[in-house]
Amino acid sequence: MKKISPVTKLASTLACAAMLACVPAAFASGSGHDAPAVAVKSAEGTIKAAVSGNDQFTSHNDSHHFDGFQTGQTPTLTVVTCSDSRVHTHLFGMEPDNNIFVIRNIGNQVKNAEGSVDYGVRHLPTNILMIMGHSSCGAVKAAMGDYSGETKGIKAELDTLKPVIAAGDNSGDINARWSKNVERNVDYQVKSALELYKEKVQAKELTVVGAVYDFNDLYGKGRGRLVITNINGETNPAKIMAHPVLKELNRGEIVNHVGSLAPAL
Ligand SMILES: [Zn+2]
Numbered sequence: 001m002k003k004i005s006p007v008t009k010l011a012s013t014l015a016c017a018a019m020l021a022c023v024p025a026a027f028a029s030g031s032g033h034d035a036p037a038v039a040v041k042s043a044e045g046t047i048k049a050a051v052s053g054n055d056q057f058t059s060h061n062d063s064h065h066f067d068g069f070q071t072g073q074t075p076t077l078t079v080v081t082c083s084d085s086r087v088h089t090h091l092f093g094m095e096p097d098n099n100i101f102v103i104r105n106i107g108n109q110v111k112n113a114e115g116s117v118d119y120g121v122r123h124l125p126t127n128i129l130m131i132m133g134h135s136s137c138g139a140v141k142a143a144m145g146d147y148s149g150e151t152k153g154i155k156a157e158l159d160t161l162k163p164v165i166a167a168g169d170n171s172g173d174i175n176a177r178w179s180k181n182v183e184r185n186v187d188y189q190v191k192s193a194l195e196l197y198k199e200k201v202q203a204k205e206l207t208v209v210g211a212v213y214d215f216n217d218l219y220g221k222g223r224g225r226l227v228i229t230n231i232n233g234e235t236n237p238a239k240i241m242a243h244p245v246l247k248e249l250n251r252g253e254i255v256n257h258v259g260s261l262a263p264a265l
Pocket of ligand 1 (some may be wrong): 106134
């Protein structure tokens with residue numbers, strides 16, 4: 001049986017509790033992809049889990065754990081990803097502390113968080129900007145339907161996905177279109193990033209990587225895979241595979257982690 005760390009479990013519990021409290025109809029997962037797990041926890045139980053979990057965290061990480069970043073941070077990876085509770089940086093298998101600068105919002109959008117992305121890319125600065133979408137993204141599905149009944153804030157953050165939906169074809173069933181639109185959204189966000197950081201990419205100071213975290217195995221590479229679908233605007237898998245930024249990956253890693261479901265916009 002897979003062992004789940006207390007910290008991982010805590011993060012999932014907190015995110016699930018938050019989602020259960022506010023998930024609107026337009027974000028419902030619907031048919032086709034796996035139904036969401038239902039976990040009910042009281043507010044008091046959630047706070048108890050957070051505090052107890054933090055005690056476990058500090059007992060596993062003594063004060064020396066924090067020695068290297070008392071006065072500043074030195075991450076190498078900026079990630080723009082979705083707020084979805086099923087998506088967390090532990091998927092990278094690396095220590096996230098002081099290594100990964102994370103920006104999250106619904107639909108992993110660059111322009112909805114431009115200042116935060118600027119901070120990671122221009123001030124820290126990291127040499128990789130990854131835009132990471134995910135399978136079964138509720139924001140993408142919501143943007144494909146009628147979300148007129150949502151709050152002003154949610155509507156504003158879904159309106160910015162309209163160009164992605166408008167550019168998509170109407171072939172296939174809803175789930176096929178949904179999955180393609182997740183990838184098209186990544187392409188669209190990469191395009192936005194390339195407009196913002198063109199000079200850094202041209203100077204080879206920055207590589208913009210588009211990826212999908214696929215926990216539904218839609219790309220046929222196994223559940224939980226990080227699938228790279230775009231590098232600096234290149235969406236042809238064969239050309240992505242040959243990109244110099246992947247030169248330290250072996251052939252098996254490249255085959256398992258590069259793919260495409262949708263033609264570029
Ligand atoms: Zn999402």
